[in-house]
Amino acid sequence: MERFNICIIGGGPAGLRAAIAAGSAGAGVLLIDENDRLGGQLIKQTHMFFGSEKQDAGTRGIDIAEQLVNKVQGMTNVKVYLRCAALGLYDDKVLTVLHETKYRKIRAEKFIVATGASERMLAFPGNDLPGVYGAGAVQTLMNVYGIVPGQRVLMIGAGNIGLIVSYQLLQAGVEVVAILEGSPYIGGYLVHASKVRRAGVPILTSHTIMQAIGTNAVQAAEICALDSHWARLPGSEKTLEVDTICLAVGLSPLSDLLWQAQCRLTYIAELGGHVAWRDANLCTSEPHIYIAGDVAGVEEASSAMVEGELAGLAAAKSLGLARVDVDTAMSQAREQLIALRAGPVGEKIRTGLALAQMREDEQHA
Amino acid sequence: MRIKEHPILKFERGKTIRFSYNGQELVGYEGETIAAALHAAGIKELSKSAVLHRPRGFFCAIGTCSSCLMVVDGVPNVRVCVERLVEGMVVETQQGRGELGGAV
Numbered sequence: 001m002e003r004f005n006i007c008i009i010g011g012g013p014a015g016l017r018a019a020i021a022a023g024s025a026g027a028g029v030l031l032i033d034e035n036d037r038l039g040g041q042l043i044k045q046t047h048m049f050f051g052s053e054k055q056d057a058g059t060r061g062i063d064i065a066e067q068l069v070n071k072v073q074g075m076t077n078v079k080v081y082l083r084c085a086a087l088g089l090y091d092d093k094v095l096t097v098l099h100e101t102k103y104r105k106i107r108a109e110k111f112i113v114a115t116g117a118s119e120r121m122l123a124f125p126g127n128d129l130p131g132v133y134g135a136g137a138v139q140t141l142m143n144v145y146g147i148v149p150g151q152r153v154l155m156i157g158a159g160n161i162g163l164i165v166s167y168q169l170l171q172a173g174v175e176v177v178a179i180l181e182g183s184p185y186i187g188g189y190l191v192h193a194s195k196v197r198r199a200g201v202p203i204l205t206s207h208t209i210m211q212a213i214g215t216n217a218v219q220a221a222e223i224c225a226l227d228s229h230w231a232r233l234p235g236s237e238k239t240l241e242v243d244t245i246c247l248a249v250g251l252s253p254l255s256d257l258l259w260q261a262q263c264r265l266t267y268i269a270e271l272g273g274h275v276a277w278r279d280a281n282l283c284t285s286e287p288h289i290y291i292a293g294d295v296a297g298v299e300e301a302s303s304a305m306v307e308g309e310l311a312g313l314a315a316a317k318s319l320g321l322a323r324v325d326v327d328t329a330m331s332q333a334r335e336q337l338i339a340l341r342a343g344p345v346g347e348k349i350r351t352g353l354a355l356a357q358m359r360e361d362e363q364h365a
Numbered sequence: 366m367r368i369k370e371h372p373i374l375k376f377e378r379g380k381t382i383r384f385s386y387n388g389q390e391l392v393g394y395e396g397e398t399i400a401a402a403l404h405a406a407g408i409k410e411l412s413k414s415a416v417l418h419r420p421r422g423f424f425c426a427i428g429t430c431s432s433c434l435m436v437v438d439g440v441p442n443v444r445v446c447v448e449r450l451v452e453g454m455v456v457e458t459q460q461g462r463g464e465l466g467g468a469v
Contacts, residue, residue: 034428035447041427046373060373118429128432130409130422137426137446145401146368146376172368216420217409254429 004030004079006315007095007108009086009257012040013301014293014308015114016068021312021329022112023078025321030106031078032097034085038072039065040116041136042301044143046171047164061301062143068305089113089261093288110288110315113258114308117251117272117294122156125211131218135165135248142172150244154221155179158203160300162248163192169246170199177240180207180223182230189345209245210237218245251298261289270352271297279358280334281314282307290315297356299349303340309333367405384454399445399456400426400433411435411445412459435459 006022008015011033019031037043045061072078084099095106119134121127131150133141135157138149153174155166158181166176179196184206186193193203206226213220225236252273258265263276264285275297276284283290292311293304310333317326341349368376379395386403393402400411400423410420411433423433428447437443438455441463445456 036449118427119425121424128414128419128421130411130420132422132424134425134430137424140426141401141404142368143374145397145405146371146374146378147401147405148366148368149404151366171372173370217422 001105001107004028004108006110008112010114011038012116013042014304017305017308018112018312019072019078021309022316023075025316025323027316027321029078032081032084036082038069044139046143112290112311114293115254115295117253117298120250122247122249124209129212129214129218132245135161135246138246139165148172148174152177152242153244154242155246157248159187163188166196176201179203181205182208253295268352268355270348275356277358282311306333306336382450382452386456393450397450399448402450415461
């Protein structure tokens with residue numbers, strides 16, 4: 001059985017930064033990812049990030065991924081296993097994995113779970129037809145493989161993902177017929193909404209999809225307006241001819257491994273679903289398991305990266321493997337998180353995180 | 366359909382890879398997933414659902430949702446949204462649950 005100080009599960013923005021932080025503290029690190037490349041969902045993000053310079057603002061996600069991956073690969077004390085899926089995480093600090101076609105066990109003193117999130121479904125007749133995609137899936141298809149999903153797209157959801165992917169569809173030469181948003185308000189940033197509106201895409205708030213129509217694939221979508229109680233406005237039904245329906249209705253944390261490891265989880269709508277209780281260092285109710293990124297609560301990639309750094313530093317410190325500047329680095333990371341979650345945009349996250357935080361008397365020593 | 370021009374991205378296609386889909390010869394590029402290559406060829410229906418035999422395409426593209434399971438080289442339940450294309454692969458529409466053979 002191979003042994004490491006710290007094993008990180010998931011090589012997206014949070015996991016990469018956790019590996020760099022733990023590695024820089026001198027820990028022997030293993031980073032595993034089930035895919036055949038690192039970078040997670042950063043590899044399809046062609047838009048520039050917001051925030052301050054520290055959080056890579058003005059840089060595109062694809063370039064951030066490359067920088068982080070290069071850094072990880074340059075660290076001799078960080079080992080990477082690709083095509084390596086975590087199967088079970090046990091309280092004797094053993095992780096079982098399927099590495100390519102081999103079942104193996106890995107022992108580590110601390111684990112950082114950075115498994116991310118998956119896209120949510122929306123219930124409507126015909127939602128299983130080919131041509132109904134998660135918005136992130138369309139982003140992968142376009143931005144990683146250079147393939148468009150169809151010619152006429154209906155986007156459901158005007159949060160940041162719905163707005164950004166709509167704009168990227170336009171960049172790829174695809175027509176976006178409309179963006180529907182169930183609530184009366186656009187959830188995403190105004191800067192993204194303005195971009196798609198300028199390109200002539202209508203954003204219909206208080207609208208939803210009633211059904212997807214088609215025999216072997218999507219051929220049309222029936223939509224309607226909603227009243228202030230989210231009930232269908234009679235007479236508002238309309239049929240749009242589209243070959244693609246994109247769902248951008250939020251993400252849910254991929255917390256399966258945390259359930260299995262018997263971490264204490266709780267449902268927090270503001271964070272996207274079931275998330276683990278955590279202390280100020282992102283350590284869960286199981287003292288050997290830390291969390292970082294979307295699995296700890298669905299947010300932006302910028303905060304996922306800072307959480308990764310914080311968890312990486314904290315896990316290393318708990319093993320006595322601290323850089324001289326560890327306390328400064330950790331408090332800087334905490335300050336960055338506060339800044340990223342500031343203002344009205346971060347209100348939902350702040351509310352959710354307050355509910356997921358262990359009280360002081362519940363925290364680990 | 367493949368994107369030919371893009372304001373930000375350049376798509377450097379690797380070498381071409383031949384594979385078969387339900388007996389039909391198709392061409393994709395090295396580094397692509399099976400689902401991507403099929404989409405480029407305009408094929409969206411990947412499997413039939415287990416009970417009602419409804420057509421299924423891919424949904425999540427991260428290997429999580431189980432909507433894209435196909436039979437690849439005789440092995441069922443392959444997540445084609447994350448499985449890379451390999452020269453000579455035999456890809457078939459999966460009908461329902463699929464049967465595991467002997468040694469896998």
